[in-house]
Amino acid sequence: MFNKLKQIGQALSPDAIRQGLAASRESLASGGQLSAEQLAAMTPEQRAQYEQAMADSRATVAANADAAIEREMERRVLFGPAGDWLYGPLPDRERMTDMNLQHQLAYSKAELKATLRNPLGRKPAPVAPPPVSADPGEQAAHELAQREEARTPYLSPERQPITFTRIATEPRSSVEQLCAWLGSSGLAGRPDLVYGVARVPDHLPGGLGIRKTAVVEWEVVHAAQTALPAVAPAVAAAFDARDTWAARRPGEPSIVDEDLGLEYLRFADLGPEQCLGLARQVAVDASGGGGGAEGGGSSPYVLIGVTGLLALHPAGTGAGAHERMTAARLLQVVPDPEAQVVVLNWGEVRKAVAPRPDKRPPVPSPFPYLPSTAGELLHSYLSIVGVRPQDCYSAQVTQDRPDNFVGGTGHVTTTGAESDVAADGQLRRRFRGGSRVVVVYRDSPAYAEGRQRWAAYERDVLQARLGNRTGLRSPVDKESRLDKGALGKLLRGVEAVGSFVEGEWDEKTLFDDVPYYRYCWPPVGG
Structure with missing residues (x-):
């Protein structure tokens, strides 16, 4: 016992404690490794x-x-x-x-x-580089010129003209008026000059509130340089996202809208040179909210999402294809090995360069090396890869999952929006949507080389991986959360950076019955 007490005393002596601390410090300094x-x-x-x-x-x-x-x-x-x-x-x-x-x-x-x-993790607003001009128009032109200069070394030597033409239609007869315009413009007779057609994923409200849509805009991307003779209106085959077209088992890849469009063109025996566009049917559901006795009630929202697909082609082609396709379902709808379906994540870029859906992109841009609009990104892809309109099935700025595009930052939302000139020439308020850029085209060795140029441009200039987080053909979940009544939790978030609002979502919207896995829900078997 005496020897044990003596050993304890020696271990607790000042010299022993100092030696132990020194050894601990040495061990920390060497990363826990042994000494020499x-x-x-x-x-x-x-x-x-x-x-x-x-x-x-x-x-x-x-x-x-x-x-x-x-x-x-x-x-x-x-x-x-x-x-x-x-x-x-x-x-x-x-x-x-x-x-x-x-x-x-x-x-x-x-x-x-x-x-x-910074316990809440708030990000400071990005600081833009010093402007070269106090005039917003001149500053924006300067930034665009800088981006074009950076893009020039990557451009395809075989690129063709790219023109964006935007038209306005009445909401209730929007598709019919689009088809008529394609005929009157002559483009319906020259699908080999058309890259694609898209419903502009913006909301232009009419009246005092934001619920009513004043006009629906369409954007046609084409290569026509001169006037064309008028022809018959185009034909639009429509597909509802709520209908089950593709057979998918749990865990198998889902389909994108354009996969279904390519399947329709196969039934119609039409190639890209006879296709005017595969356009996602974008819809808007908006509300200014409602106040309660104590200031409660529903929150305002501008929901923009996809409810279906249009396959557009010239009159006199594709007769009976939709009926044959309907009789043959459920279909396999496998990706076409001869076609490229490219989906770029514009939504993440927009958070950096245009975070307020109710306002135009800020000038000067906080990140002037990035495109300020989705149209600029689409133009860049087409011109760098060198996609020709006669090989192109679809070229569109569009939406994917429903998002809430009301204005505001933090915990403050607003139903106001800046105005700009709409396609009908009127000055209108605009809530700017859009989260994806989609390009679909018939592949070739030349385009494989073009995609290498795009990859270098994306890496070196944009400093981005735009294919990330697009959910392209994600596996079908046997019990999708969003088809179990949780859609509201997704929708109640404002798309602007830092504007996610918690709370219960009691509103009924037109997207409630649109499945998360469009065209292939519910899964079969399993």
Whole structure:
């Protein structure tokens, strides 16, 4: 007993405590590794085992760090300055693989201080580079010229003219008026000059509130340079997203709207040179909200989403194709191996360059190297890959899942919106939607080379991975959350950055019965 007490006393002596603290500091400084003296005392076999264990540990740490960074890279759409602002800086591999415990404690201490300074994680507004002109028009033109200069080395030498023509139609007869305009413009007789047609995914309200739609705009992307003779109106085959066209089992890839359109063209025996466009049917449901006795009630919303698809082609073609397709369903609808379906995530870019759906993109732009509009991004893709209109099935700025595009920031929403000139020539309020750029075309070796140019441009100039987080053909879930009554939770969020509003969603909207997996819900079997 006396010897044990003596040993305890020696262990708790000031000298022993000082030696222990010094050893702990040395261990921290060396990342927990053994000292030179400890290594020298080892046998060769022990030394080899120790060094192998340390090498294995470093390799595991490095592999885990690389996997974590790759997961973060897949989660992001933007990199560079815009990505750092939107998501925060990328993980630091050097820090993640640093096995020095003292360094890790310092990192953690710095992170704790940053969290205490900004407990809610609010991002400061991005700071735009110094403008070259106080005139917004001149500044915007300067930024566009800079982007065009950066794009020039990547352009296809075989690119063809690209013209965007926007028309206005009445909401109740919108498709019929579009088909008539395609005929009167002569483009219905020259589908080989048409890249695609799209319903502009914006809401232009009429009257005092925001519920009523004043006009519906369509955008036709084409290569016509001269006037064409009028022909018969175009034909539009319509598909409802609520109808089950494709047979899918749980876990199998879903389809995109354009897959179904390509299937229709196969039934109609029509190629891209006879196709005027595969256009997603975009719809709007809006409400100014309602007040209660104590200021409660429903929140305002401008919901923009997809409810179906139009396949447009010249009159006199495709007779009976829709009926044959209907009789043959359920269909397999497998991706066409000879066609490229490209979906670009404009929604993430818009958060950086045009975060307010109720306002025009800010000038100067906080990130002037990024396109300021989805139309500019679409034009860039067509001209860099060199897609020809006679090979193009679809070229559109469009929507995917329903999003809420009311204005506002933080916890403040507004039903007001800036006005601009609509396609009918009238000055109208505009809520700017759109989350995807879609291009579908018949593939060829020349386009494979063009996609290599696009990949380099996307990487080096845009500093982006625009194919990330598009949900392209995501696996069908046996019990989709969004088809179990949780759609409102998604819709009640304002699309503008930092404007997600919690709370119950009691409103009934026209998207309530539109399945998350369009055209292939419910799944079969399983």
